[in-house]
Amino acid sequence: MKKDKKELPRRQFIANMSKVGALGFIGSMLPVSANAAAIETFTARPSEGHIFLTKPYLQVPSPDSMTIRWVTNKLCYSWLEYGEGNNLDKKMHQVTDGLVNAHNRINSVTLQNLKPNTAYSYRVVSKEITSFQPYSLKYGETITSDTYSFTTPKENPEEVSWLIMNDIHDRPHSIPHLLKLNGDEAFDYVFFNGDIFDYQEDEKQIIDHMLNPCTESFASTKPFLFVRGNHETRGKYARELKNYFSTKGDKGYYAYEWGPVFTVVLDTGEDKPDNHQVYGGIVGFDDYRKEQRKWAEEVMRSKAFKKAKFRVVMMHIPHFHSDEEHGTMHCRQLFAPLFDRYKVDIVLSGHTHTYGVHPPTTDHSYPIIIGGGPKEGNRTLIKVKADMKSLNVSMLKDDGTEVGKYFINSKR
Template identity: 70%
Template sequence: MKQEINGHPRREFLGNLSKAGILGSLAAFLPGSSSAAVLDALTANPVQGHVFLTKPYLQDPEANSMTIRWLTNKLCYSWVEYGETINLDKKAHQVNGGLVDAHNRINNVPLKGLKPNTKYSYRVVAKEIVDFQPYALKYGETITSDTYTFTTPELNPEQVSWLVMNDIHDRPQSIPHLLKLNGNEEFDYVFYNGDIFDHQTDEQQIIDHLLTPSTDVFASTKPFMFVRGNHETRGKFSRELPEYFSNKGGKGYFAYKWGPVFNIVLDTGEDKVDDHPVYAGIVDFDGYREEQERWLKEIMTTPAFKKAKFRVVMMHIPHYHSGDWHGPMHCRQLFAPLFAKHKIDIVISGHTHKYGVWPPSAEHPYPIIIGGGPKDGNRTLIKVKADQKSLQLSMLKDDGTEVGKYTCLA
């Protein structure tokens, strides 16, 4: 006899739920279930005990806030302990509609009301929930991370610097290798400009190929931002990918001002037409890019954009110098007129696996910088620094040699 939930076969119903979100909601559909039963319904019950699957990683930096993310292997109630000293005298957890986030594994806790340009210490804590009944909750083991530090941005900084990596394509060893090229120079954050993966397979891939190599070298003490490339739109876990990042505004595209730079981040989607057979009729990237065009028109009329010393666009697929596939051409149709009209200073992209600097031309009155590809000898690190007088970009190949540079003057 088939078991049905809300009129649908149980197997079909579970298959339609988000694998990330299901961890926090499945118990409601399994009467009398314990946390162990919830996990058993998804994957093999963890055998390594109660552990963190990732170190904490920093997201969505602001002068008065910072978001801490981390993953556990069991369903928990989790929180952040933090403070301006090692005493960690403050505690934060996420609350939605009066309910504290709990009985979940993917944690997202914003620390609010912070002081600008201030160093904070923090650690994350997870208390396992072994049984969750309507009027009886049973806790298990509590685990605590190491203590880390971060410094909030200044309120109106005079300068900013960041590092850009793109097209890693499931080669996690490239992240520490490329970051090392920066030497001991200070930077404010890292930006991942798409195609960090070949396609989305499961959560373990995200942990092993992005989160772990990032936290091993910087992401527990310096934030990173992330935008999809066309390869991140592919695979059975692609729809769960946003669950692991905190972008400004909660969307795949966003804008932010840091010091003298106003940054626009666009999610360029796929490179082929929506009705291509490989997409099986379940994508609409044309509509998504058109949505971003409407948003872009609004953003470019804001005082913050207009008054910025420099205006930078970061997008995975460059709208020029990347062939005549549908994705690049549609981006060109939608975005190029706006970039020209509102005087974008520089566009930073990837996708082609051919690094290069294309100066302003009749087609695009602004430079386009394209980072390299995943293979040894073609990997690149892009370094950007800006102050009140100039924005300077340098692109290093994976052997440390400079293969491109550009300077914009205020």
């Protein structure tokens, strides 16, 4: 839905947006036509009153912390009310360099000093800011979400399970459909392994095609993690995508431990060369992948990685059993030697739209599991379970039939 620009004068809107991550690129130096085009992509819809554009969704889980995100349609001061069990007796807002985060729409609050393996209730609250002058702050309507709950991970769990979706390609109905294939089985989190979108057009696309399907299915009570695929690097809104997700260290690539599994997440970037004409000279993925290679080797040299029962890599583009595009071959050149040298146990990927289980070969000493998608009959849900002795992978096609599996015994 298009925003009624009469409800917020253009000059005031541009000034306000200087502090909003989602539209931080809009500036008063742009020509009027460019500003108008950018405003057309804004999802705010102030004519509908003050509303939440998303339910809260959980990010970056750990035994003692949890990040909660949500999006409002008006500039606000926002906070969390939370507590153990059914209580909502505590309040938390985010503070950066002494300033409480406010006058924004894309909200993120990280709860710290939580207890491991403990159930918490929470709700989000957003108070509209109607006037933000240097020495005068005026508030409008306050909105409050429903109450939700989550449970923090154990301190040193002996098992972990997660679900993987990839290559949804702007088919939001696929998210709840694939999740239902898991039935009533418990899981700790969901991982989106790239190409959830075809390209990044605007905020509405992110909300309607991913965030809302996730919160309607699970994401207000179970966390999800995300890494870009090559399609998330495309489109005029691609540079704003990171504002809607949290990762460890706020990087596109990251690593985390959960029980017996140490996971390295790589952002494999685009599949074509940086100088390809379709990119117009405004990408630099070769250097970005080299940066990740250096970082990944440091991580793999760590004691935590070496002692982990299982060493897992999540990356959208598989460096084998894919194609011979530049991105694939560059990933092979940079990462394949690392994976062999530091004895990675398994690589989980997507990208090819052809699901498959590829056991170790002379090219790679570890299995590579590739999820399918995006069309009906080819979509997959990958289920991973690990304990101190074994790691099991099961891949289900969208009709519920198992189309792949792999079993690994711990070597450490």
